[in-house]
Amino acid sequence: MTQLTFRDTRDYVAIDVDKGIDHRTGKLVHADAEAPEGYERLAKCKFCKHYQAEDASNGCCTAAAPAFAAYGDMIAITCEDFTAVH
Amino acid sequence: MARTFKEVLSEAGISMDFEAGGKAPAALTDREIQREPHERVKYLKERYMEALSSINNEFPYWYTREYMRNDLELPVVRRALALKAAFSHLTPAIYPQELLTMRKGPFVRGSFAMPWLTNSFFLAQGDALYQAAMKSGSASAGEHSKFGAGGGNVTQSFGNVVSVAGKFGVRQEEVGILVKLAHMWQDKSVEQISNRYERMVPGYDIKEQVMRSLVCMFDSGFTLPQGREVINYYYPLEYGFDGIVRMCEEKMAECAGDAGGDGMVGTNRLYNYYAVKLVIEGVQKWIENYAAEARRLSGVTPDKQQSAEYAAMADRLQHIAHHQPRTFIEALQMVETLHIAVVNEDAISGMSVGRLGQVLYPWFEQDIAAGRITEDEVLELLEQDRILKTSIDPFASTGVVGGVLSGNSFNTLSVGGVNRRGESAVNRLEYLILEAGVRNAMPQSTIALHYDERLPEDFLLLAMDVIKSGAGYPAFMNNDVAEQFFMQHYACENITLEEARAWSIGGCLESQPGVWKTIHLNGKSYEVPGGACQPTSVGIHFLAMPKILELTLFNGVDQRTKAQVYPPHNRKLESYEEVWDQFKLYWQLSCKVLELCNNLQHDIWRKNNMAVFNSMLKPGCLDSGHLINELGYRFNATYNVESCGTVTWVNSMAALKKLVFEEKQFTLDEVREAMSKNFGFKTAHEVNSFSISDQQKREDDDGRFNRLHFALLQAPKYGNDDKAADEVLLEWENWFCDDCANYQSLYAKPMYACQISVSTHGAQGSATCATPDGRLAGTTYADASMSAYPGTDRNGPFALLSSATVWDHSMSQNSQMNVKIHPTAIRGPEGSKKLLDLIRAYMRKGGFHIQFNVVDTKVLRDAQAHPENYRDLMVRVAGFTQYWVEIGKSVQDELIARTEYEGF
Secondary structure, three states: OOOEEEHOOEEEEEEOHHHHEEEOEEEEEEEEOOOOOOOEEOOOOHHHOOEOOOOOOOOOOOOOOOEEEEEEOEOOOOOOOOOOEO | OOOOHHHHHOOOOOOOOOEOOOOOOOOOOOOOOOOOOOOHHHHHHHHHOOOOEEOOOOOHHHHHHHHHOEEEOOOHHHHHHHHHHHHHHOOOOOOOOHHHOOOOOOOOEEEEEOOOOOOOHHHHHHHHHHHHHHHHHOOHHHHHHOOOOOOOOOOEOOOOOEEOOOEEEEEHHHHHHHHEEEEEOOOOOOHHHHHHHOOOOHHHHHHHHHHHOOOOOOOOOOOOOEEEEEEHHHHHHHHHHHHHHHHHHHHHHHHHHOOOOOOOOHHHHHHHHHHHHHHHHHHHHHHHHHHHHHHHHHHOOHHHHHHHHHHHHHHHHHHHHHOOOOOOOHHHHHHHHHOOOOOOOOOOEEEEOOOHHHOOOHHHHHHHHHHOOOOOHHHHHHHHHHHHHHHHOOOOHHHHHHHOOOEEEEEEEEEEOOOOOEEOOOOOHHHHHHHHHHOOOOOOEEEEEEEEEOOOHHHHHHHHHHHHHOOOEEEEEHHHHHHOOOOOOOHHHOOHHHHHHHEEEOOEEEOEEEEEEEEEEOOOEEEEEEOOEOOOOEEEEEEEEHHHHHHOOOEEEEOOOOOOOOOOOOOOOOHHHHHHHHHHHHHHHHHHHHHHHOOOOOOHHHOOOOOHHHHHHOOOHHHHOOOOOOOOOEEEOOEEEEEOOHHHHHHHHHHHHHHHHOOEEEEEEEHHHHOHHHHOOOHHOOOOOOOOHHHHEOOOOOOOOOOOOOOOOHHOOOOOOOHHHHHHHHHHHHHHHHHHHHEOOOOOOOEEEEEOOOOHHHHHHOOOOOOOOOOOOOOOOOOOOOOOOOOOOOHHHHHHHHHHHOOOHHHOOOOOOOOOOOOHHOHHHHHHHHHHHHHHHHEEEEOEEEEEEEEOOOHHHHHHOOOOOOOOOEEOOOOOOEEHHOOOOHHHHHHHHHOOEEOO
């Protein structure tokens, strides 16, 4: 499994599009920096079985018919249909 | 080296000092009053200061997905379903140490686009954004632009971040969906639908020209359809969300299929109540998502105190998602939540909080009495409230966010004023609000103090301390003048004196009447004021008076673009009266076509994008079952005509009157030629300064315009208690304030005058050629509507106040006066009293608004040269306070040039 970046973890809260806070340490971290091992993966469309990728960033959601455009990076912790892929 | 404007004047022996009443000390002088916030607030403020304005697509994604799914639903229900989906899916973002939470998006300064309103920018910029997104990702984080330059503005793309409109940053992974969503609204957005119908308005081509030439600054129907209004928090504070849902269900049962005596929209009440219920359910889910996140954080946070704070936060959020708040902190959290819900529902700037200290007083009084909270703890919360309010970043078009708003959101908080019976309304909580404004000086909430002779002296002196801190607030607003205006203008809606007394400021200084409602808390009753008006960000926006004068003098031709903006008048303009008459005709031509086009824009908005949540808050929508689009608000006559550049125009007309038409020293042709040649100077854009004092002579200038230019500069100027100029102002105001009633809003109500400039005096000055007062091409107009032009007010501040009050301010929604004072001029307790005396003098003369920049001009110059050293420097511009580093150069230059009073 590839190492997660901070912005793909549940332990990170974004201050802005570039940086945020690591809740575990309270430290300011860069969004795209690699998170330490053991950090929990954040629910995002790209980690959901209903997401079908069309390119690196975009795809569609097949949770409901008809399928609707989606993007892999969207946080999905509030989505009732999110189903994690492992 | 080219000679500057100041040097040219000096060589000619002409004094145009930018200092008055003495000489400023040679050394940089800091502000006298400086206090520190609580440690917790310091930490949170640091997070704000390092945060970039950021957008993402959560809200627009879920809104669009749900909206498109329900294409057979009724418009109001379809919109409510979309809003419910959007609120329900927002990701909660909670930061360590905060006690109050919830925000627009999952960032400190989060925001998002609303392509259902306007999508042309993304359709036009799609390719460029894609290219920027493709390039990004290859750069390292080390290439990050400095935080200091531009504050939180993302002026350039970097790393994996793409700059949108030079203001917001978006992740490169989200650019694709951003553009795709804009395409989904192709031909469906308010902007595009209304444009199809606007073209049917006779004279639409003039409207296009008026917009291109910057005679008018912006359209509001699809940029900021709401705002510059006072919110009302009453219903959720009194009944809780569950109570309102029950109310809606009961009303739905009453109204289903019943016309209620109204054959046009009576049956709509069922759908409206249903829509309100749906949106509330979405907002409740949003709050509960935050509660769940706080609970989760409490469980995983090792620090015991922090864990306990998260748990308490979760409890508060869970409670206010359903019920009336129990404590002060719950009431304040409820207010934060409601505020953000409203500014998420629509593109809004200037959603003002109103008289918050009076609204929250019931909880404050009872918590203090019961020992549940201390005043110091309240102060800490009020300090944190300032961070949350300042973090609200409105998202609209570039021209509006930058050129008009300077990125400001105008969440003005009002203090003072009188209660329903006409007695002073000041309470202890309002003292703490002022104190928090000093300790945590941030742009929001800007504070408006409703001045009345009955307010306590120690309260007013505390306000002087706040002003001396350099925060740019509180602005002083005249309670009596405001009430007089309401009683006249809202007579068509049967306003009462009690409703006039419930007024607050919405936006910069857009005054609005309100209503009184009764809060019941633990067996005790409290009367609280709150907003009850439609927006005032609507109507005819910022007509540039000097630009229309330029077009008058040049037969309708724009001297910058050479376009024929208005039909040629072909008049010889042989008298002052003829110039004045033609100016009025062009003014009215602009107003008429803009009235019709803007009415259409707002009509399209109200049919598909009506406010549901905001309507629920405003009396008496819940009573009548009609939302904003069906005249559900208590007051609907809020559309206005906004002017810009008043004093530059007054000075220009006064100069023409005296030198061309009375004394005949010069011909109008000579003035026109000199204007078109910019009096032998380079343009402001060539010099890259928009201040009059920095302008430079052309190297090839032969001096042939000098005599004329010097004479124009020395002609009578507003701000000196000089009748020759002040009578021009009086004539204008008497005509303008009456003329506004000739235009009618889509709600069939007469319009009124609104005299603020926000930041438009910079943008519109930039597009205007030299003017007959001696102002040079491209330079910024005089600020606001009653501020003097830089360097021209030579007889002291009391003369300035006399000039400003030759007319009756109660004819207008507002007027606006900003004065720059050196910190040493008002130092110590005596200085405070002098400042209060000055304000009192203006209020007693009938002035509506006055506010101060207490700052050393040398500090501003240093800040312009070294912005990285001044991230937290705040200044007052027109009717708002903003971080120096986040305002445009044209406005910065005007502030530097503005006359600095060294003593009075």
